[in-house]
Amino acid sequence: MIRREIRLQGLGGQGIITAGHLIGEAVSLHDRKEAVMTEDYSPYITGGWSRADIVISDEKIDYPLVSRPDILVAMSQDGFDDNWEATAPDSTVIVEAGLVNTNAVKDRKIFAVPALSIAEELGKKVVANIVVLGFLTATSRVASREAMEAAIVTRYPKAAELNRQAFDRGYALSPKEAP
Amino acid sequence: MTEVELVHGVEISVKHPRDELLRADRLPHIWCPGCGLGIVTKCLVEAIRRSDVPLDRHVVVSGIGCTSRLPGYLNLDTYHTTHGRAIPFATGLKIANPDLEVTVVAGDGDLFNIGGNHLIHAIRRNVDLNVFCVNNFNYGMTGGQFGATTPIGARTATTPYGNFEAPFNLPYIVAAAGAPFVARWTTLHVRQLLRVMRRAFQIQGLAFVEIISPCPPTFGELNNFEDGYAMMEYFRNYSRVDDHAELSTIGLSMKPPDPVVVGNFVDTRKPTYHELERELIERARN
Amino acid sequence: MxxxxxxxxxxxxxxxxxxxxxxxxxxxxxxxxxxxxxxxxxxxxxxxxxxxxxxxxxxxxxxxxxxxxxxxxxxxxxxxxxxxxxxxxxxxxxxxxxxxxxxxxxxxxxxxxxxxxxxxxxxxxxxxxxxxxxxxxxxxxxxxxxxxxxxxxxxxxxxxxxxxxxxxxxxxxxxxxxxxxIEVVQRKKAMKQGPSFLPFDFSQDFPPMAIAGEGHHVNVDSLTHDERGYPSAKHDVSERMLEHLIGKIRNNLETIVQVEHYLTDDAKVVVIAYGSTSRSALHAVKEARRAGMKVGLLRLITPWPFPVREVERIGAKAKAVVVPEINYGQIEHPVREHVDCRVIGIHHAAGSLVPPDKIYAALEKL
CATH class of the missing domain: 3.40.50.970 (Thiamin diphosphate (ThDP)-binding fold, Pyr/PP domains)
Structure with a gap:
């Protein structure tokens, strides 16, 4: 059994929950492995915190909650501060470069991804979450590239081109993709 | 007529025109001498018999209380539910099968104390129900305690020093909530009651009729009506028919010489829940 | 979804x-x-x-x-x-x-x-x-x-x-x-019948139901009633009605009760759980098995009617049962009623799922 726990936390409006759904759909519907997601958010629609927890596994998942994230994606300072201690030294930690200061933490493998500025370059801030998914896919292999792309296209058929660009930009940033 | 074979376990002559509408094997009824509910039953049976709707489609729903025992004596599909909940139960029946002619017969306590919220919401939705509220100004079945319709100063089992809570004026509330048909009569007005019940069956939408009724052993006795007859006499002497009455002024003191204003106060047409829901379903399916 | x-x-x-x-x-x-x-x-x-x-x-x-x-x-x-x-x-x-x-x-x-x-x-x-x-x-x-x-x-x-x-x-x-x-059960509706029709026939567990508007002229009553649906304050009617209402469930437990076993056959300690807590329990039981403990899980898919026979069987074999729930011992109560072995309730305050560690810790101690 390979069980992996993923936590995404950021601000309302950043597409955190959507990113969680996309990971779950890629794993569950396209890679045909098991995935469950739970979500949580502050009572404010925009500006409050928002969190998506995904557990993925090769076999049926028993305990559905995340207790020690193998992968943490923090799109806000709080998202990092609240959760980094729960990760293990070998966990993958991905943060939004423009919003999260990680200087205080030395014993984690941290990737700072400028997802928001890339999204702005592409003309739509809302695709920052897709940039992150590209990076995450390349770095962690939680889902296959094909599955993740299929999940995104299925959900947003009309924004296929923009999302593809966003995904590719994030994917290319991964050190694992470096030539 | 096939109804005769549906009478449970009892041979009933079809010759008497009203017997087929009663569960004769359940008689005598439980009501006190001088109570108005016998008259209400007679009027309702007659109104149903003369209605254009086939008997099988008439459904009568009640809550709990003296009035709510009425449907149990009718040889129809009848539902004796819980206290205050006749209206939402009837709402479910009617929405699920709009072909049913659904009548709610219940007391003032059932409809305006414990079930008050349900009633105003059924009116707001304009569910096509006939709501016949028999108002006897107190909780009769439990021994005559005061309720939402007990007049100021009236003595009851729980207002031994006189009631100081302001009573509801039923037609005024119901009209304010938006009922398309609102009437008030007393059990003295047998012909008018029969007519208004028949009219209620024709109304598309919620038709509300307040029926003022004597409760001789409790409310009557403690409030200067020595028997049922005495209250009927009050109705005869002090009822004033006024279809155009200003509804805010027709609250009841039940003290002569204050009048009991009766009439068919509101008679309008507006879309029913069922008509609007049918449109919505059409839209959703396309 | x-x-x-x-x-x-x-x-x-x-x-x-x-x-x-x-x-x-x-x-x-x-x-x-x-x-x-x-x-x-x-x-x-x-x-x-x-x-x-x-x-x-x-x-x-x-x-x-x-x-x-x-x-x-x-x-x-x-x-x-x-x-x-x-x-x-x-x-x-x-x-x-x-x-x-x-x-x-x-x-x-x-x-x-x-x-x-x-x-x-x-x-x-x-x-x-x-x-x-x-x-x-x-x-x-x-x-x-x-x-x-x-x-x-x-x-x-x-x-x-x-x-x-x-x-x-x-x-x-x-x-x-x-x-x-998808297996879908349709309601048994009463056909239009003669004067002998009993809409609440207590002699059958599942009498057909009379539907409004279909000509039965049925009285459906919140009062204690007889087979005709007529209210009655007679003791024998009350007894007949209650025997029927309770009996139609108690007489058919084998078609209602549903449980799921996970490695209970050789288990010395069995966790009894239901709903989301059963997933924490399964996680803990798997971990305990990996650590060599003889533990199992009985999941109550129907907590009610209470799976008496299944719980009794577990209670006769196991030396202890552990009942984790997000409450202060509600299903632990009937479990205690039906087993003679030791019962450990894991009481977890509302607000979060029972952590598997908490269940594991209890298993470890036994």
């Missing part, structure tokens, strides 16, 4: 065409989904003024011949209690979903609880039996809702889906089988 949506889809697949409810966290998505889906299939979504009205309305609609449901959470469930008794005594099929949250009172509206397990069994006044399912996955929110409808229609009684906030809001893959592969 999230658990609440799976529940709503299960209802529609089972033939539910009437939903009345009042929004309440964490069950509201069921109402929202029903408001969109029911009109598409020609059904009725009614948003009532409160939960008392909601349950009364579904009982009315069921008597008009429809398959009906409402969904709520703790506070609304409390409000429904009186009319659940009305459903029981009038033998009206309906499904009530309780997405359990933290209590008492308003408690923890957005967080998980399992503390309505005794209320569902005993909450309405008077003697009665209930059928209640406790789903532990998104798939079971669908499957057990279908089953709840089938049981309600067959047994002519309110049937409960005792979900919880974790399962209701969790997203997982849901497989909706093609309609022809």
């Amino acid at each position: 999230a658990g609440n949506y799976a529940c709503a889809e299960g209802a529609i697949a089972a033939g539910c065409r009437f939903y009345a409810g009042y929004p309440i966290t964490p069950s509201s998505e069921i109402a929202e989904h029903m408001s969109r889906r029911l009109p598409q299939v020609g059904g009725h979504y009614v948003q009532m003024e409160d939960e008392i009205g909601s349950i009364a309305a579904i009982l009315g609609a069921s008597n008009a011949g429809m398959k009906v449901m409402t969904a709520t959470s703790g506070p609304g469930f409390s409000l429904m209690m009186e009319n659940i008794g009305l459903g029981v005594i009038t033998e009206t099929p309906c499904v009530v979903v309780d997405v359990q949250r933290g209590g008492p009172s308003t408690g923890l509206p957005t967080l998980v609880g399992q503390a309505d397990m005794m209320q569902v069994r005993w909450g309405s006044h008077g003697d009665y039996e209930v059928i209640a399912f406790a789903p532990n996955s998104v798939q079971e929110m669908f499957d057990l809702t279908v089953k709840a409808f089938n049981m309600a229609e067959k047994f002519r009684t309110p049937v409960f889906v005792m979900a919880d906030q974790i399962i209701a809001h969790m997203t997982d893959r849901l497989v909706i089988p093609p309609p022809e592969d």
Whole structure:
């Protein structure tokens, strides 16, 4: 059994929950492995915190909650501060470069991804979450590239081109993709 | 007529025109001498018999209380539910099968104390129900305690020093909530009651009729009506028919010489829940 | 798909065409989904003024011949209690979903609880039996809702889906089988009959139901009634009616009771759990097995009627049972009634799922 726990936390409006759904759909519907997601958010629609927890596994998942994230994606300072201690030294930690200061933490493998500025370059801030998914896919292999792309296209058929660009930009940033 | 074979376990002559509408094997009824509910039953049976709707489609729903025992004596599909909940139960029946002619017969306590919220919401939705509220100004079945319709100063089992809570004026509330048909009569007005019940069956939408009724052993006795007859006499002497009455002024003191204003106060047409829901379903399916 | 949506889809697949409810966290998505889906299939979504009205309305609609449901959470469930008794005594099929949250009172509206397990069994006044399912996955929110409808229609009684906030809001893959592969029980309706027709024939467990408007002229009564539906204050009538209402469930336990065993055969210690807690329990049991402990899991898919035979069997073999729940010992209580071995309750306050570590720690000590 390979069980992996993923936590995404950021601000309302950043597409955190959507990113969680996309990971779950890629794993569950396209890679045909098991995935469950739970979500949580502050009572404010925009500006409050928002969190998506995904557990993925090769076999049926028993305990559905995340207790020690193998992968943490923090799109806000709080998202990092609240959760980094729960990760293990070998966990993958991905943060939004423009919003999260990680200087205080030395014993984690941290990737700072400028997802928001890339999204702005592409003309739509809302695709920052897709940039992150590209990076995450390349770095962690939680889902296959094909599955993740299929999940995104299925959900947003009309924004296929923009999302593809966003995904590719994030994917290319991964050190694992470096030539 | 096939109804005769549906009478449970009892041979009933079809010759008497009203017997087929009663569960004769359940008689005598439980009501006190001088109570108005016998008259209400007679009027309702007659109104149903003369209605254009086939008997099988008439459904009568009640809550709990003296009035709510009425449907149990009718040889129809009848539902004796819980206290205050006749209206939402009837709402479910009617929405699920709009072909049913659904009548709610219940007391003032059932409809305006414990079930008050349900009633105003059924009116707001304009569910096509006939709501016949028999108002006897107190909780009769439990021994005559005061309720939402007990007049100021009236003595009851729980207002031994006189009631100081302001009573509801039923037609005024119901009209304010938006009922398309609102009437008030007393059990003295047998012909008018029969007519208004028949009219209620024709109304598309919620038709509300307040029926003022004597409760001789409790409310009557403690409030200067020595028997049922005495209250009927009050109705005869002090009822004033006024279809155009200003509804805010027709609250009841039940003290002569204050009048009991009766009439068919509101008679309008507006879309029913069922008509609007049918449109919505059409839209959703396309 | 999230658990609440799976529940709503299960209802529609089972033939539910009437939903009345009042929004309440964490069950509201069921109402929202029903408001969109029911009109598409020609059904009725009614948003009532409160939960008392909601349950009364579904009982009315069921008597008009429809398959009906409402969904709520703790506070609304409390409000429904009186009319659940009305459903029981009038033998009206309906499904009530309780997405359990933290209590008492308003408690923890957005967080998980399992503390309505005794209320569902005993909450309405008077003697009665209930059928209640406790789903532990998104798939079971669908499957057990279908089953709840089938049981309600067959047994002519309110049937409960005792979900919880974790399962209701969790997203997982849901497989909706093609309609022809879903077993759906249709209500046995009374045919128009002569004067000998007894709408509440207590001699049968499941007498056919007389539907409003179909010519039966039935009296459906909240008062204690005889086989004709006539109210009666006679002791023998009361006895006949109650024997029937209780007997139709107690006489058919083998067709209702459902449990799931995980490695209980050789287990010295068995965890007994239900709903979302059973997933923590499974995690802990697997870990304990890896550590060499002889432990197993008995999952109660139907906490009510209580799986007496299955629990007794476990109690006769095991040296201890562990009962974790998000409450202070509600299902632990009947477990104690039916086993002679040691019983350890793991009481977890409302607001979060019992952590597997807490269960593991208890297993380790035994």
